[in-house]
Amino acid sequence: MWQTNAIALRAGDEAMLIDSPYFPDELEALPGLLAGAGFEPDALVATHADYDHLLGRLAFPELALGMGEPSVVRLHQEPGAAQRALRDKDAELYVERSAPLALGHVQTLPVPGSIELGPEELELHPADGHTSDGMAVMARWCGVLCVGDYLSNVEIPMVEAGLGDYRATLARLVPLVEAAETVVPGHGAPQSRDWALRILDEDVDYLDALDRGEERPALPKDRDTREQRKIHAENLQRLRRG
Numbered sequence: 181m182w183q184t185n186a187i188a189l190r191a192g193d194e195a196m197l198i199d200s201p202y203f204p205d206e207l208e209a210l211p212g213l214l215a216g217a218g219f220e221p222d223a224l225v226a227t228h229a230d231y232d233h234l235l236g237r238l239a240f241p242e243l244a245l246g247m248g249e250p251s252v253v254r255l256h257q258e259p260g261a262a263q264r265a266l267r268d269k270d271a272e273l274y275v276e277r278s279a280p281l282a283l284g285h286v287q288t289l290p291v292p293g294s295i296e297l298g299p300e301e302l303e304l305h306p307a308d309g310h311t312s313d314g315m316a317v318m319a320r321w322c323g324v325l326c327v328g329d330y331l332s333n334v335e336i337p338m339v340e341a342g343l344g345d346y347r348a349t350l351a352r353l354v355p356l357v358e359a360a361e362t363v364v365p366g367h368g369a370p371q372s373r374d375w376a377l378r379i380l381d382e383d384v385d386y387l388d389a390l391d392r393g394e395e396r397p398a399l400p401k402d403r404d405t406r407e408q409r410k411i412h413a414e415n416l417q418r419l420r421r422g
C-alpha cells in the first residue's frame with residue numbers, strides 16, 4: 181500500500197529494520213525473506229509515529245521499537261491514535277490481522293544524534309514538517325539515506341505540521357542527499373542522488389505554490405494525479421486554518 185518501504189541495514193553481525201510494510205502477508209514473509217538474505221534484525225526503528233511506519237513489531241514482536249524523542253512524545257500525547265488509525269485503514273481495505281498492534285516498550289533515540297549498528301554509526305537527523313515528529317537516518321558508511329515521508333516520487337509533500345518546518349527539513353536534507361548514493365523515501369522508489377535532488381527541487385517549488393495559496397498549482401509531472409490534487413487541497417485547508 182502507498183509503495184511503503186521497509187529498509188534493512190546491516191553492519192558487522194548486527195542488523196536493523198527501519199519502518200515497515202503494511203499488509204499481513206508482507207509482514208509474515210518478512211523475517212524469512214530477510215534471514216534468507218543474511219539480515220536478522222536485532223532492533224526496529226521507525227522514522228515517525230504514523231501508523232504505516234510502526235508495523236515492524238507485527239513481524240518481530242520480540243524486538244524493541246526505537247523512535248526519536250519527538251515521536252515518543254507524540255505517542256504519549258495521542259495514546260492509541262496509531263492503533264485506531266490502523267484499525268480504520270484495515271476496515272476500509274477489508275484487511276484482517278491475527279493480532280492487534282502492540283508497540284511494547286518504545287526506546288527513545290536522540291535526535292539529532294546517533295546510534296550504533298555493529299561497528300558503524302547511524303546518524304539521526306530531525307525531519308519535521310510532514311508531522312510534528314520525524315527523523316532521517318543516514319547510514320554514511322554504505323551511502324544510504326532513509327528520509328521517512330519526504331522526497332517521495334509518488335507523493336507531493338503532505339504538510340501536516342508546519343510549512344516553515346517542512347522547508348527547514350528539506351534544507352537540512354540537501355547535504356545529506358549530496359553525501360548519499362541511495363535515498364529511500366517512506367513511499368515510492370529508492371532514488372539515486374541526482375534523482376532525489378531533482379525531487380527536492382520540485383518539492384521546494386511546490387511548497388512555494390502552496391505558500392502562495394494557489395488552488396491549481398503545476399504539480400510535478402509524475403505526481404499530477406487526482407489523489408495528489410486531493411492532498412494539495414488538504415494542505416491548503418490546513419494552511420488556511422493556520
Ligand SMILES: [Zn+2]
Pocket residue numbers: 230232233329366367
Ligand atoms: Zn507514511
